[in-house]
Amino acid sequence: MKSIKKVYLENLNKTFVTTANDQVVAVNNINLKIEPGEFVTMLGPSGCGKTTTLRMIAGFEMPTHGNVFIGEENVATKTPDKRDTAMVFQNYALFPHMNVFDNISYGLKIQKRPKAEIKERVERILKMMKMEDFSQRVPAQMSGGQQQRVSLARALVMEPGVLLFDEPLSNLDAKLRIHMRDEIRKIQQKVGITSIYVTHDQEEAMALSDRVVIMNAGIIEQEGTPQEIYQRPVNEFVANFIGRANILDGEIVGIDEGEVIVNIHGVGFTVKVYKKFDVGQRVRVVIRPEGVLVGKKDFTVKVDKSVFMGQNHEYGVDFFGSNLEISENNPTGKTIYKIGQQMGIGFDQQALHIL
Known part of the structure; x- marks a missing residue:
């Protein structure tokens, strides 16, 4: 695994212009430091800016202004392929005509890695994910949970400095979600990779995170450990959003x-x-x-x-x-x-x- 990177968001802003020429501020000058190897979850209601923030870290959206540092490099204007990140998507985004081995190895082939290296890295990830017996299956022959593990393996095999998750468990049933969130946390701790995870599910955030970032209307309301957020909310919004509160x-x-x-x-x-x-x-x-x-x-x-x-x-x-x-x-x-x-x-x- 390559060096694990820190992430620093500095005065990050994203403003969209609507068809009526109105300006909508999706992310409003946020600042956030994520340490190497830390698992940070961005949590908030729909439209709070968490997904837009993640997409700016990944390079799928360019900031209106502000900086995105991955390691020591400001990548705010770089395309996704020029950033040391990998994304695990909500809809798995697997190639339906490719088997598991080819899906996982796709990014390495694009990088023109030697065949022997590709084989070694894919087999190592398959073993870590306990999916050695699935290498020749295509997505249609697998359950949603198995497909999500392939999606995670495809991201991990790239050995990114930062791993990004865009609501990866929202398409799974309740029992499988709990199992998969435990698997994700176990693998993340084993690999030690810096991870940024977006969800609107409070339990998911509490179970996975070293630190939770609560967002609302484009700003960060509070950040802290799950215990701090739950036991010492800074305002009524946070108190009501995390768990139930009288x-x-x-x-x-x-x-x-x-x-x-x-x-x-x-x-x-x-x-x-x-x-x-x-x-x-x-x-x-x-x-x-x-x-x-x-x-x-x-x-x-x-x-x-x-x-x-x-x-x-x-x-x-x-x-x-x-x-x-x-x-x-x-x-x-x-x-x-x-x-x-x-x-x-x-x-x-x-x-x-x-x-």
């Missing part, structure tokens, strides 16, 4: 070293904080459904929804006129509350986060 009103009533006491409907909770707050300040507080504790006596609420989901029990309750979602883990042997019943609840103080 967002409550509170007031700061006390301050201590690195902690505050926040009053939520008359009950005080001690919360660890990462920025400065003032006594009397009104704040918004995030609590995930699994951070709501059933059976506590802090609040009494009425159950509006009660659904058994196997590994957890989902409740929706009326919390001072707003809906509060609760997810109680491992409900076996616990009291199950029915719609209309009163329930006592509290909040896990470690799960509270002030925006």
